[in-house]
Amino acid sequence: MIESPLSAPPGAPPSAGPEGTAVLPVSPRAGRLLVLVAVFISAACGLVYELELVALASYLIGDSVTQASVVLSVMVFAMGIGSLLAKHLRCRAAAAFGVVEAALALVGGCSALALYAGFVWGAGTRVLLVAFSLAIGVLIGAEVPLLMTLIQRIRRQDAGGAVADLFAADYVGALAGGLAFPFLLLPLLGQLTGALLTGAVNAIAGGALVLWLFRHDLSARTRRRLLAANLAVLVLLATLAAGVGDFERAARHTMYGADVRVALRTDVQEVVLTGGKESSPGALGLYLDGRLRAGGRDAHRYHEALVHPAMRGPHARVLILGGGDGLAAREVLRHPGVDRVDVVERDAELVDLARTDPALSALNAHAYDNPRLHVVHGDAFQWLREPRTGGASRPYDVVIADLPEPGGTESAKLYSQEFFGLATRALAPGGRLAVHAGPAGRPRVFWTVEAGVRAAGLRTAPYRVGGRREEPGTGRERAPRDWAFLLASRTPPRLGLDARPARRSLTPRMLRDGARAIERTRVPGLPPSTLVHPRYAGAATPVG
Numbered sequence: 001m002i003e004s005p006l007s008a009p010p011g012a013p014p015s016a017g018p019e020g021t022a023v024l025p026v027s028p029r030a031g032r033l034l035v036l037v038a039v040f041i042s043a044a045c046g047l048v049y050e051l052e053l054v055a056l057a058s059y060l061i062g063d064s065v066t067q068a069s070v071v072l073s074v075m076v077f078a079m080g081i082g083s084l085l086a087k088h089l090r091c092r093a094a095a096a097f098g099v100v101e102a103a104l105a106l107v108g109g110c111s112a113l114a115l116y117a118g119f120v121w122g123a124g125t126r127v128l129l130v131a132f133s134l135a136i137g138v139l140i141g142a143e144v145p146l147l148m149t150l151i152q153r154i155r156r157q158d159a160g161g162a163v164a165d166l167f168a169a170d171y172v173g174a175l176a177g178g179l180a181f182p183f184l185l186l187p188l189l190g191q192l193t194g195a196l197l198t199g200a201v202n203a204i205a206g207g208a209l210v211l212w213l214f215r216h217d218l219s220a221r222t223r224r225r226l227l228a229a230n231l232a233v234l235v236l237l238a239t240l241a242a243g244v245g246d247f248e249r250a251a252r253h254t255m256y257g258a259d260v261r262v263a264l265r266t267d268v269q270e271v272v273l274t275g276g277k278e279s280s281p282g283a284l285g286l287y288l289d290g291r292l293r294a295g296g297r298d299a300h301r302y303h304e305a306l307v308h309p310a311m312r313g314p315h316a317r318v319l320i321l322g323g324g325d326g327l328a329a330r331e332v333l334r335h336p337g338v339d340r341v342d343v344v345e346r347d348a349e350l351v352d353l354a355r356t357d358p359a360l361s362a363l364n365a366h367a368y369d370n371p372r373l374h375v376v377h378g379d380a381f382q383w384l385r386e387p388r389t390g391g392a393s394r395p396y397d398v399v400i401a402d403l404p405e406p407g408g409t410e411s412a413k414l415y416s417q418e419f420f421g422l423a424t425r426a427l428a429p430g431g432r433l434a435v436h437a438g439p440a441g442r443p444r445v446f447w448t449v450e451a452g453v454r455a456a457g458l459r460t461a462p463y464r465v466g467g468r469r470e471e472p473g474t475g476r477e478r479a480p481r482d483w484a485f486l487l488a489s490r491t492p493p494r495l496g497l498d499a500r501p502a503r504r505s506l507t508p509r510m511l512r513d514g515a516r517a518i519e520r521t522r523v524p525g526l527p528p529s530t531l532v533h534p535r536y537a538g539a540a541t542p543v544g
Contacts (some may be wrong), residue, residue: 004283011307022153023216030155030416034213036169041205043173044180046140048198049108050075050267053136056112057129059270059289061117065534067129074130075137085456089142093149093213099225106233107132109199112191113240120251135153144170150214154479190265192248196241203233209271228309248494256287261355266349271338275358284359286325288350294327294363302436302483304506305514307331307400309487310389310434314499316340319426321380321414322404324350326364332400333370336500341373342396348377381413383423395428405438406445411536415449420456424490432489433458440464440482444523448535450486452528458488461495463514465506484518 045465058064089096113130118128118303144166146154151162185194198368207230211223211320218226240247252260262273267287276284285295307328310518311318316339324345332341345351354360355368367373376383378504380403406415413419415437423433437449455459468480489494495515497508529535 001427008353021155022214023211023232024154025215026213031213032165035147035154036165036207038171038205038209038435039143039169040176042104042140042143042177043199043504044148044168044177045104045108045198045202045205046136046143046296047174047177048181048185049111049136049195051178052112052191052195053115053129053133054196055181055186056115057125060116060125061129070126071133074133075140078137079133079141082138082143083145084144085138086142089410090145090149094210094217095226096211097143097150098206098218099145099229100139101141101210102203102229102233102431104136105163105199105206105230106137106145106236108202109196109233109237110240112195116192116251117247120254128355129393139396152539153217187267190244192242192244195429196237196244199504200234202437203230203237203343206230217422225269244503256285260281261359262353264349264353266347268347268350271347271350271352271353272358274331276357276363282532283365286360286363288325294360295323300327301465302489303327303402304330305404305463305483305485306434306436308497308506309461309463309485309495309511310398310432311335312494312496313432314428314430317394317399317428318342318395318400319344319396320400320402320403321384321423322402324354325360326351326354326367328400329367329370330363330365331371332374333365333367335498338372341370342376343373343505344378344380346377346379351377352373353500360453380418381422384419384426395431396426397431398424398429399426399431399433401433401435402403406449406529406536410537412529415452415529415536416534417452417528417530420458423506424456424458427490430488431489432493434484435488437462437484437486440466440484440518440521444526445536446484446518446521447523448526448529451526452530453486453488455528458490459492461487461493461515462518463487463495463511464518465510465514467493482517 022031029147041357045380049073054064054068057067057071060065072205086096086100101403115125115128115132118336119125130365147166151166181194188194189197207226210218210481211230215223248263252263256272256274259275260272261276262271264271270287272285272287272290273289274283274285274295286293291538308331311332315332315335316337319343320328320332320341320343322345323329323343326343328343329343332338342516343351351368354364361368368375380401401414403414405538406412406413417437420433420435427433433453435453438445440446450460462484463486464482464484487495494513497511527533527535
């Protein structure tokens with residue numbers, strides 16, 4: 001039978017136990033300081049694992065509120081279980097802590113990689129999320145009782161004082177981990193490499209504390225096994241870190257096809273371009289956070305349906321909220337009589353790509369080279385609130401909301417009653433607002449958006465337009481998708497098309513049929529979504 005490092009081997013030196021005093025290579029004061037440093041590092045690593053699970057799950061599954069609630073509640077519950085289990089390990093606290101830290105480094109370090117692999121290759125992402133939250137929580141919960149025993153073995157003190165010292169180091173470490181994740185690890189290393197590096201730091205700190213400071217508490221065999229376990233974890237984490245680039249390329253190949261040409265993670269979202277070589281720009285596929293944004297046989301119909309009905313009437317001044325890819329601007333600029341187009345887009349890197357990439361700029365008809373188009377980099381909600389630069393200072397004939405679909409994430413505020421109130425303030429007398437209100441297959445979401453627009457004082461004309469969903473560069477055709485839209489104004493809007501600009505596919509008959517079809521899905525009596533009561537939780541469209 002394989003001997004556990006927690007069991008005392010034959011001939012092991014007697015241990016003084018939790019009531020005895022540890023034999024240390026440093027003074028008791030220095031020993032206590034080193035234990036508190038280990039608490040600090042462990043807490044920082046633990047919080048990084050937690051934030052990494054929340055962030056990655058929010059990106060892959062959507063609805064950050066739900067994902068954060070799942071991770072936090074499961075992890076706190078599991079920490080309680082871990083604390084109870086650790087009571088039985090206090091008689092071998094040093095060895096137990098070494099095993100716990102090695103396991104935590106392995107599980108936490110690999111969690112992001114496993115979660116992403118499960119998403120890409122079809123495993124249950126939510127099941128993996130709960131499983132990793134549970135495992136990490138149990139291991140984190142086991143740390144404090146073991147560390148409490150170790151610090152008491154250095155120098156006995158009252159339990160209240162020892163708990164205060166440990167929790168102070170723990171909370172400060174959590175602060176460090178909470179700040180390091182968004183400001184250091186995520187922007188510099190990304191989620192996968194950042195988690196692997198955190199695991200390595202976790203293993204080194206835990207192994208050093210046990211194998212050096214408390215080495216006299218361990219038998220020679222236990223020391224060898226703990227050393228081998230920590231080295232194995234570090235080698236595995238380093239190997240995985242070295243292969244992260246190949247792993248990401250393989251994942252993109254699976255998700256987007258073999259012809260991935262550009263893949264970058266901006267401050268706002270993941271942007272992927274497939275195909276679109278100069279010889280065949282029609283094969284271009286643009287994905288934002290895993291969702292096909294442009295490309296495929298009928299993808300142009302989305303922007304035609306969003307823009308052209310709103311352009312019927314005066315349209316000298318046009319405001320586009322979002323739309324950094326330039327495709328909505330392309331449709332606006334096809335109309336004669338447009339004097340100025342303002343685009344408010346958070347993602348400056350997406351705008352730069354749409355301006356400079358040959359295939360994408362060809363697809364948007366070089367809209368960013370048009371002198372009538374002006375770009376503002378910023379949050380649409382905040383920009384509309386600005387009294388001097390926002391829409392209220394210079395009303396627009398047309399406002400087009402080309403924004404991410406409503407969900408339980410930050411996009412919820414862009415479909416709130418308050419946001420539509422700000423957009424209404426930006427409209428000139430007789431101006432029109434066009435809103436992409438999500439997929440037509442989710443009627444409660446769509447009619448909640450419509451309720452928010454009406455609550456802002458506008459009259460609405462709902463409609464839907466469909467198209468085939470061929471994946472660019474793959475030839476695979478997926479189930480048809482219907483896009484749902486709202487045309488709104490202070491007076492009842494007339495749904496129709498201006499006959500002057502050229503259109504490839506959208507017809508007045510499509511709009512009439514789409515208006516009748518969406519009306520049959522009406523859900524009456526829905527309240528609007530607001531900033532303090534968002535009603536889109538769980539409504540985000542799955543990625544891919």
